[in-house]
Amino acid sequence: MKSLLLIHTGGTIAMAQDHSGHVLPNDINPLDASLPRATDIANITTRHFANLPSPHMTPDIMLRLAHFIESELTKEHYDGVVITHGTDTLEETAYFLHLTLGAPVPIVLTGAMRSSNEVGSDGEFNLITALRVAVSEAARGKGVLVVFNGEIHSAFNVTKTHTSSVDTFKSVHFGNLGMVTKDHVYLFNTPLLKQTHMVTSLSKRVAVLKVSAGMEPDLLLAVKQLGYDGLVLEVLGQGNVPPSIVDAIAELITVMPIVIVSRCFNGIVQDVYGYTGGGQQLKELGVIFSNGLNSQKARLKLMVELEINASQLELEESFRVE
Numbered sequence: 153m154k155s156l157l158l159i160h161t162g163g164t165i166a167m168a169q170d171h172s173g174h175v176l177p178n179d180i181n182p183l184d185a186s187l188p189r190a191t192d193i194a195n196i197t198t199r200h201f202a203n204l205p206s207p208h209m210t211p212d213i214m215l216r217l218a219h220f221i222e223s224e225l226t227k228e229h230y231d232g233v234v235i236t237h238g239t240d241t242l243e244e245t246a247y248f249l250h251l252t253l254g255a256p257v258p259i260v261l262t263g264a265m266r267s268s269n270e271v272g273s274d275g276e277f278n279l280i281t282a283l284r285v286a287v288s289e290a291a292r293g294k295g296v297l298v299v300f301n302g303e304i305h306s307a308f309n310v311t312k313t314h315t316s317s318v319d320t321f322k323s324v325h326f327g328n329l330g331m332v333t334k335d336h337v338y339l340f341n342t343p344l345l346k347q348t349h350m351v352t353s354l355s356k357r358v359a360v361l362k363v364s365a366g367m368e369p370d371l372l373l374a375v376k377q378l379g380y381d382g383l384v385l386e387v388l389g390q391g392n393v394p395p396s397i398v399d400a401i402a403e404l405i406t407v408m409p410i411v412i413v414s415r416c417f418n419g420i421v422q423d424v425y426g427y428t429g430g431g432q433q434l435k436e437l438g439v440i441f442s443n444g445l446n447s448q449k450a451r452l453k454l455m456v457e458l459e460i461n462a463s464q465l466e467l468e469e470s471f472r473v474e
């Protein structure tokens with residue numbers, strides 16, 4: 153029988169609703185009661201890494217989790233890893249592990265949108281499904297995966313799209329990688345995996361700003377005054393900004409890399425438009441066009457790349473469409 157490492161980090165999957173209807177962390181992880189239903193899937197070793205609501209997750213904790221996984225995988229042989237996590241920042245932790253660890257064995261994150269004692273709680277279903285994916289041969293070599301509501305997603309493309317639906321996780325670009333039915337794990341897509349970089353610390357600060365119509369330049373200039381090391385801009389449409397911030401971008405880019413992603417849910421940014429503030433002007437200024445990542449993931453990627461002192465050219469290559 154295969155062996156799995158199950159790591160709990162917290163989130164709604166490990167919470168319960170109290171008498172007033174508020175959802176709070178449990179002292180005892182309710183999933184431990186579900187494990188007897190997984191005995192036919194694998195031998196499971198459980199580690200309680202944290203019990204955090206995922207808005208409390210930070211890049212430093214993600215890095216500690218990555219190092220913890222590395223260490224556990226060197227101590228014992230496991231055929232896969234399942235991580236339970238709050239959904240608010242699940243995609244960021246999944247992508248951070250995708251960036252730093254790759255996935256020497258299948259690494260699958262899951263969570264729940266309804267806490268353990270709520271009607272229609274989805275935690276146990278998601279856990280059992282994630283365990284089944286983690287032991288499947290088809291999941292090997294796919295990078296870090298997110299399994300939720302019977303769907304399998306790449307950490308690169310998945311994002312939380314709904315505040316309360318159990319069907320909240322969707323993949324941009326080419327959609328989910330696969331699905332899980334009652335008796336089978338289907339993987340019908342394979343993401344293109346890029347080089348991973350493990351780091352020992354995260355010392356660079358990267359700001360994220362969302363561009364809106366008529367945006368004023370002061371916030372961008374504040375990023376420079378506050379001593380940030382990089383900026384991710386969620387720009388308009390296919391890669392455009394209002395003329396009001398072009399000069400600020402030109403000033404900022406002399407002291408830090410600027411990565412642009414689109415504020416659209418889907419699609420990639422390109423240097424298509426030639427008007428003031430259009431993508432062509434941004435390209436000429438030296439802005440880095442991201443490869444379809446959303447801003448929260450592009451921030452983590454830029455933090456890791458700056459930690460390993462990537463040059464402008466290396467950044468452009470690293471963010472190029474995969």
Ligand SMILES: NC(=O)C[C@H](N)C(=O)O
Binds near residue numbers: 206264
């Ligand atoms: N469904 C969830 O897990 C949401 C919760 N706020 C969290 O991210 O911890």
